[in-house]
Amino acid sequence: xxxxxxxxxxxxxxxxxxxxxxxxxxxxxxxxxxxxxxxxxxxxxxxxxxxxxxxxxxxxxxxxxxxxxxxxxxxxxxxxxxxxxxxxx
Numbered sequence: 001x002x003x004x005x006x007x008x009x010x011x012x013x014x015x016x017x018x019x020x021x022x023x024x025x026x027x028x029x030x031x032x033x034x035x036x037x038x039x040x041x042x043x044x045x046x047x048x049x050x051x052x053x054x055x056x057x058x059x060x061x062x063x064x065x066x067x068x069x070x071x072x073x074x075x076x077x078x079x080x081x082x083x084x085x086x087x088x089x
Contacts, residue, residue: 010055014062017048 024041031037055062 007055007059010051010059014048014051014055017044017051020044021048 021041021044024037024044027037028034028041052062
């Protein structure tokens with residue numbers, strides 16, 4: 001993650017990793033002793049959390065709860081100039 005990703009690309013990667021993490025989670029529900037799947041799950045969720053943190057730092061929270069508090073006004077993301085990720089066209 002040397003170069004800063006644009007907002008749309010970063011959101012797409014978060015969605016993709018979120019899907020993979022959920023699928024691995026469901027797989028591990030029925031295959032709890034699968035070491036490879038567990039290692040993959042840990043790797044994917046670590047990357048997913050890093051991307052979510054990067055998104056929040058650069059563009060604001062992904063949900064109304066966010067992953068972290070913003071440094072100034074916690075409501076700065078709720079302006080008419082900035083839309084929620086799902087409002088992008």
